[in-house]
Amino acid sequence: MNELSANILTEIGVTSPWINAPGFLGYLPPSKLDFPAEMGAFLPPPLSLISRNPAKTRTAIPFGGGVLLRTGLPNPGIAVAIRQYQQRWSRLELPLWLSLLPRDADEAREMSELVDELDCAVTFQILLPRGASMQERAEILSAAQGEKPFFVELPLDEVNRECVGVIQKSSASGIVISAPRGVLLKDEQWVSGRLYGPALFPQAARIVRELVKAKISVIAGCGVCTIDQGESLLAMGTIAVQVDVALWV
Amino acid sequence: MENWKNGAETSLRVAIPGKVNFQPGQYFLGITPLQAEALGQVFYPLEVAERFLTLSPMYGGKWFAGQAINLRGPLGNGFRVPASAERIGLIGYGQSKLASLIPLAKTFLVAGKEVALVTDLPVQGLPMALEILPTEQAAEVAGWADALAICAQPKDIPELMRVFSKEASRKSVEVLLQTEMPCAGVAACGVCAVLTKKGWQHVCKEGPVFSLADLVSE
Numbered sequence: 001m002n003e004l005s006a007n008i009l010t011e012i013g014v015t016s017p018w019i020n021a022p023g024f025l026g027y028l029p030p031s032k033l034d035f036p037a038e039m040g041a042f043l044p045p046p047l048s049l050i051s052r053n054p055a056k057t058r059t060a061i062p063f064g065g066g067v068l069l070r071t072g073l074p075n076p077g078i079a080v081a082i083r084q085y086q087q088r089w090s091r092l093e094l095p096l097w098l099s100l101l102p103r104d105a106d107e108a109r110e111m112s113e114l115v116d117e118l119d120c121a122v123t124f125q126i127l128l129p130r131g132a133s134m135q136e137r138a139e140i141l142s143a144a145q146g147e148k149p150f151f152v153e154l155p156l157d158e159v160n161r162e163c164v165g166v167i168q169k170s171s172a173s174g175i176v177i178s179a180p181r182g183v184l185l186k187d188e189q190w191v192s193g194r195l196y197g198p199a200l201f202p203q204a205a206r207i208v209r210e211l212v213k214a215k216i217s218v219i220a221g222c223g224v225c226t227i228d229q230g231e232s233l234l235a236m237g238t239i240a241v242q243v244d245v246a247l248w249v
Numbered sequence: 250m251e252n253w254k255n256g257a258e259t260s261l262r263v264a265i266p267g268k269v270n271f272q273p274g275q276y277f278l279g280i281t282p283l284q285a286e287a288l289g290q291v292f293y294p295l296e297v298a299e300r301f302l303t304l305s306p307m308y309g310g311k312w313f314a315g316q317a318i319n320l321r322g323p324l325g326n327g328f329r330v331p332a333s334a335e336r337i338g339l340i341g342y343g344q345s346k347l348a349s350l351i352p353l354a355k356t357f358l359v360a361g362k363e364v365a366l367v368t369d370l371p372v373q374g375l376p377m378a379l380e381i382l383p384t385e386q387a388a389e390v391a392g393w394a395d396a397l398a399i400c401a402q403p404k405d406i407p408e409l410m411r412v413f414s415k416e417a418s419r420k421s422v423e424v425l426l427q428t429e430m431p432c433a434g435v436a437a438c439g440v441c442a443v444l445t446k447k448g449w450q451h452v453c454k455e456g457p458v459f460s461l462a463d464l465v466s467e
Contacts, residue, residue, distance in 0.1 A: 015445060016339075023436060023438060024435070024436050024438070025435060025436055026435060026436045027437065045436070045437065045438075053449070054440075054442035054449060056467070057438060058440050058441075058442060059429060059440060060288065060429040060431040060440045062286055062287065062288060065287065067286075067288050067431065069431065069438065069440060071438055071439035071440055072439060073439070073444060074439040074449065087253045090264070135401045150455045196287060197287030198287065199287075216291075225287070245287045245288060245431075246434075247435065248288060248289065248321075248431060248432050248433065248435055248436070249278075249287075249288065249289045
């Protein structure tokens with residue numbers, strides 16, 4: 001992993017450790033945000049190489065202290081998104097931080113090259129495909145290496161020694177601990193989706209603490225719903241905090 | 250905040266600090282401070298009277314008198330029934346909440362127009378001039394009306410397209426889609442995505458009211 005990680009955010013112009021989680025503020029930042037912290041970067045929704053439709057069974061299911069979201073991560077594909085928003089992204093006051101969803105190493109390489117060509121983007125984070133082998137993950141991370149620093153998104157339920165080891169051996173600048181998956185019953189059907197909300201905070205904090213102890217640059221990307229929670233993780237050593245559903249209320 | 254019942258649907262009467270205007274069909278996102286839920290709740294506005302806004306929640310919830318609530322809105326696009334329409338048919342489809350149609354009914358009745366509401370749900374406290382009919386008479390009302398305003402759920406779209414295709418090609422037929430809207434227009438998160446002739450749109454932002462002629466069955 002890149003040794004400059006600790007200072008990487010300052011170097012790429014991210015002046016506040018508070019940033020939005022991808023997919024929680026749309027393709028352009030709102031004119032007014034009620035969340036009581038100044039944002040350091042702007043992340044549009046996750047982008048795939050080719051367009052993705054919404055999930056057939058899209059839904060939001062609340063549970064005590066959180067919500068399960070099943071969306072299918074719909075997006076028009078990275079090339080279309082760049083064509084549609086590039087001009088407005090280039091006028092943003094905040095640095096642009098993309099989030100990529102490659103399915104394999106070839107897609108990771110192609111998407112990384114597109115980010116390199118996009119002057120207004122300072123960095124990106126990459127979500128590895130669920131179920132990919134460690135070998136495939138290593139190949140994707142190798143292919144993602146371009147001119148710009150990047151982070152690896154690791155869902156809370158996928159954090160393990162082996163996976164972290166693969167990321168450490170790559171040129172990634174750090175790990176973003178993101179929303180885990182779960183299942184909940186709705187209309188007598190089990191629905192799978194990503195989990196968000198304050199109920200995740202204790203687990204996220206534990207993982208952040210373990211990674212910080214191991215001297216890994218980590219961004220807390222789930223479970224943070226208040227300034228106090230985020231500040232406590234920043235004091236613990238996380239280099240940034242990505243806020244999700246707290247931006248919607 | 251006061252909590253009271255209006256027919257089968259619970260309503261909240263909220264004291265508001267300033268003036269609020271809304272178009273029938275628009276919605277509010279409300280969150281109570283210190284609430285355990287991670288998301289806000291969608292409310293349909295029923296009426297504004299003096300310093301009070303009456304709201305109906307899309308889903309059930311627990312509120313108590315005196316409780317504070319933060320409201321964001323009005324959000325989305327409301328009904329655009331043509332001014333020339335003299336007879337308006339309102340249709341509560343399936344298990345959708347009628348609250349979203351009530352302000353529309355009141356607006357047209359005040360304007361001296363004829364309004365009929367089609368529903369099988371129990372209703373109380375509605376204006377006397379509002380004619381209420383069972384769903385078996387929906388086709389009759391659809392033929393009689395100059396314009397139709399329907400509230401339904403996205404799963405009802407294929408059936409609506411089949412039942413009202415003739416009307417949708419001849420007159421204004423608008424559908425207010427009732428579904429979860431967790432981001433309420435902030436993020437285009439996709440939970441409320443609906444397929445239209447213009448591609449995927451969001452109920453929370455481009456809706457919740459759509460022309461039936463613009464909707465496409467998935």
